[in-house]
Amino acid sequence: MNEAREPAMSAEEMLRLRAELEAANRKLTEAYKLMSLGRLVSGIVHEINTPIGSILSNNEVTTRSLEKLAQFLGEAQQRGTPPPAKALEIVETVRGLAAVDKIACERISGIIRGLKTYARVDEADLRKVDLHEVIRDTLKLSGCEYRRRVAVETDFGDIPLVECYPQLMSQVLLNLLVNAGQAIEGEGKIVVRTRNEDGWVRISISDNGRGIQPEHRARIFAPGFTTKPVGIGTGLGLAITREIVVDTHKGEIGFESEVGAGTTFHVRIPVEHPGSGRP
Amino acid sequence: MTTNTQPAVLIVDDEEMVITSIRAFLRLETDYAIDGFTDPEEAVRRLETHPVDVVVTDYLMPRMNGIQLLARAKELQPEAARVLLTGHADKQSAIQAINEIGLYQYLEKPWDNAQLLLVIRTAIERTQLLRSLSEKIAQLDMAHSNLKDVQSRLLRAFL
Numbered sequence: 001m002n003e004a005r006e007p008a009m010s011a012e013e014m015l016r017l018r019a020e021l022e023a024a025n026r027k028l029t030e031a032y033k034l035m036s037l038g039r040l041v042s043g044i045v046h047e048i049n050t051p052i053g054s055i056l057s058n059n060e061v062t063t064r065s066l067e068k069l070a071q072f073l074g075e076a077q078q079r080g081t082p083p084p085a086k087a088l089e090i091v092e093t094v095r096g097l098a099a100v101d102k103i104a105c106e107r108i109s110g111i112i113r114g115l116k117t118y119a120r121v122d123e124a125d126l127r128k129v130d131l132h133e134v135i136r137d138t139l140k141l142s143g144c145e146y147r148r149r150v151a152v153e154t155d156f157g158d159i160p161l162v163e164c165y166p167q168l169m170s171q172v173l174l175n176l177l178v179n180a181g182q183a184i185e186g187e188g189k190i191v192v193r194t195r196n197e198d199g200w201v202r203i204s205i206s207d208n209g210r211g212i213q214p215e216h217r218a219r220i221f222a223p224g225f226t227t228k229p230v231g232i233g234t235g236l237g238l239a240i241t242r243e244i245v246v247d248t249h250k251g252e253i254g255f256e257s258e259v260g261a262g263t264t265f266h267v268r269i270p271v272e273h274p275g276s277g278r279p
Numbered sequence: 280m281t282t283n284t285q286p287a288v289l290i291v292d293d294e295e296m297v298i299t300s301i302r303a304f305l306r307l308e309t310d311y312a313i314d315g316f317t318d319p320e321e322a323v324r325r326l327e328t329h330p331v332d333v334v335v336t337d338y339l340m341p342r343m344n345g346i347q348l349l350a351r352a353k354e355l356q357p358e359a360a361r362v363l364l365t366g367h368a369d370k371q372s373a374i375q376a377i378n379e380i381g382l383y384q385y386l387e388k389p390w391d392n393a394q395l396l397l398v399i400r401t402a403i404e405r406t407q408l409l410r411s412l413s414e415k416i417a418q419l420d421m422a423h424s425n426l427k428d429v430q431s432r433l434l435r436a437f438l
């Protein structure tokens with residue numbers, strides 16, 4: 001028996017292996033996505049605990065203030081005198097706290113929206129999406145990581161709805177935004193631009209960080225390539241990003257970089273997904 | 280001759296909402312003088328010119344973190360109690376702070392108002408005790424050197 005002569009693999013087996021490979025790939029992407037989320041958790045906890053602390057405190061102060069107010073008003077009524085000036089002061093304080101509560105609640109719901117856009121499981125379908133909304137939501141998440149040291153600017157063009165997988169696009173954005181934030185030592189700036197390019201939409205993410213060394217440039221999309229210490233970088237981010245952009249969305253990804261000055265990543269996505277079965 | 284002034288609390292947090300909330304609470308419950316800063320560098324400038332009893336600061340802030348701020352506070356006003364109020368689930372930095380700069384208390388967000396008040400109140404008592412103690416020591420020193428002076432004059436008179 002000469003095994004080397006046998007056909008290497010049946011067509012059926014090829015198909016099965018390919019399916020397995022695809023499944024493994026999906027699992028890896030999913031695992032990476034969860035891990036990225038895990039890395040953001042301590043920042044998210046910080047960003048949520050602050051407004052919650054405020055709301056809890058304000059609630060207590062408001063309750064106590066209203067008790068006092070009731071007391072002042074009751075006394076004034078009994079004596080038949082106008083309420084004391086202190087009563088108005090209390091009203092002003094409570095009004096101020098209500099305004100703070102509104103801001104605090106908006107802050108929390110913004111972060112929750114970001115989480116939903118990123119981690120949504122109920123909505124894995126291709127659909128027409130306002131990418132600006134996805135960008136805004138994702139910025140709420142990445143902001144939890146570096147809001148205190150990196151200023152983010154958006155420069156949005158007039159773009160159409162884009163047929164895409166929103167939670168995958170959110171993952172692309174988060175990967176690029178986290179990389180940009182990590183490239184900046186101390187304080188810096190990230191700019192997110194969108195442009196309409198005739199059947200395509202371009203998203204550019206620029207940072208004024210350390211840039212990519214010329215000898216690394218050919219390798220950054222390779223799975224496992226990282227210049228970051230163990231525990232910070234896995235080197236999977238750009239590989240997964242490239243796969244989502246190029247393989248899943250039939251788009252393009254590229255970058256420009258200058259050492260010491262910064263990096264811009266460009267992502268181009270076709271407005272109509274080529275696989276969506278248009279006539 | 281203890282300083283019988285209004286206790287002074289300095290609150291530093293880059294979130295305006297935290298300062299507003301804590302200030303409203305302390306106004307309601309106490310008669311402390313409360314100063315709040317969203318910019319830690321401004322807070323340092325305040326510390327350069329105004330004595331405070333307790334500094335309550337956030338950890339994660341732009342330009343200067345809470346531990347760096349408290350280290351400056353320690354240089355400028357060593358008696359003032361230092362309290363870290365952080366939303367960062369980072370116990371490591373707190374432990375480092377306790378060891379390096381002598382933290383009076385470490386609190387986490389979301390904070391509990393009753394606990395915050397207790398911490399601030401006892402911190403103020405401690406600071407004022409420390410201040411009157413150092414005044415007493417200064418007075419003792421003064422009395423001691425006066426005594427020495429008298430003693431040497433006495434000696435001179437007799438010898």
Ligand SMILES: Nc1ncnc2c1ncn2[C@@H]1O[C@H](COP(=O)(O)OP(=O)(O)OP(=O)(O)O)[C@@H](O)[C@H]1O
Nearest residue numbers: 179180183211220226227233234235236237238263
């Ligand atoms: N904006 C950027 N500025 C500078 N270098 C970058 C930038 N984006 C990526 N890189 C370089 O590309 C490498 C690969 O990036 P990639 O996102 O794939 O992995 P990683 O960030 O190292 O790890 P992880 O996948 O866990 O985020 C990085 O280690 C870094 O050297």
Ligand SMILES: [Mg+2]
Nearest residue numbers: 175179237238
């Ligand atoms: Mg990365």
